[in-house]
Amino acid sequence: LDAPLFADVAGDAAVSFEFFPPKTEKMDGTLWESIATLSPLAPRFVSVTYGAGGTTRERTHATVARIARETGIPVAAHLTCVEATCDEIDAVANDYWNAGVRHIVALRGDPPTVGAKFESPKGGYANAAALVAGLRKLHPFEISVAAYPECHPDSSDATADIDNLKRKIDAGATRAITQFFFEPETFFRFRDAAAAAGISAEIVPGIMPVMSFAAVQKMSAMCGTDVPAWMARLFEGLDDHPAARQLVAATVAAELCRKLYAGGERAFHFYTLNRAELSYAICHLLGLRPQAVAERQAA
C-alpha cells in the first residue's frame, strides 16, 4: 500500500489495438482520429474486425489497406469462416497477401442471427483450427487466434476449450488473444491451464475498457464473461455522467493491467471500440510515452 501508484511498471509493455470498420463518414472520422492518437505509442500491431457473416468484408479490407498505406503500423485483418466456402475465404486471404497484409486473426465467427448455432457452410471451414491450417497452406501469414479464459459458450468444459486452443496453435497460429475478462485471476488460471496443456505460444490478455456499462453487460452475457458485482457498484449511477464514468473506466482497466503486469504480462490487446482516450490513458499509466517508445524502437 505504501508503494507509489504504478511505480512498478517500466513502460516496457507491447500493446495492440483493435478497431472495427466504420459504417458512416462520421464513424470514419472518429476511427482516424483514434488511430492518429494511438499510433505514437507504436503499437506492435493493430487489427480490424470482420462483421458477423462476412458482412463487412469490403469495409474490413478497405480499412486494413488504408491503415497499412497511411500509417505503416503492422495491421492484422480478422477473418471468419461464416457463410463462405473455403475457396471464397482463400480468395479474401489471397487479396490480403497481395495487398501486403501479413497478419490474420483467424476466427470461426458467429452466425449473423444472434443466438443461432454455428453450422459449417457446405465446402467451408469447420472451425478456426481448420481455417488456420488453410491459411498456412496459402501463405506464411502470422496468425493470431481467439482464446477464452472463461470458456467459449459452445465448449463442453474448460479442458475441451483448452484442447481446441491447442489445435489452433498446433495448426500454425503464432499467438492467442483472449476474450475480455475483468479479474486478473481469471487470466492467470487460464494461462496456467494452457501451459499445463503444453501450449507455449504467447497468450495476450484482451482488455475491454468500459465505455457503456450496459453495453458491457450485454456483450458479457453473450460471450460468457463474468461481470463482477464490484464493477456494477463502481459504475452505478454514472449513466448520465460520461466524464466521471470515463475516469472510473480508466481506473478499473488500468488496475487490471497493473495486476496482469505484476503477474508477468508484458503484452496487452485493447478492444478500443474505435475510441482512443481510454486505451491511451491506460497505456500512459502502464508507463508508455510516445517519445520513449520511439527511442526504444530506434535502439
Ligand code: FAD
Ligand atoms: P473456434 O476456436 O473454432 O471454436 C469455438 C468453440 O467451438 C470451441 O471453444 C469449441 O467449444 C467449439 N469447437 C470448435 N471446434 C471443435 C471441434 N473440432 N470439436 C468440438 N468442439 C469444437 N467474431 C467475428 O465475427 N468477427 C471478428 O472480427 C471477431 N474477432 C474476435 C477477436 C477476438 C480476440 C476474440 C476473442 C473473438 C472474436 N470474435 C470475432 C468472436 C468469435 O468469432 C466467436 O467467439 C466465435 O463464437 C468463436 O470463434 P473461434 O475462432 O474462437 O472458434
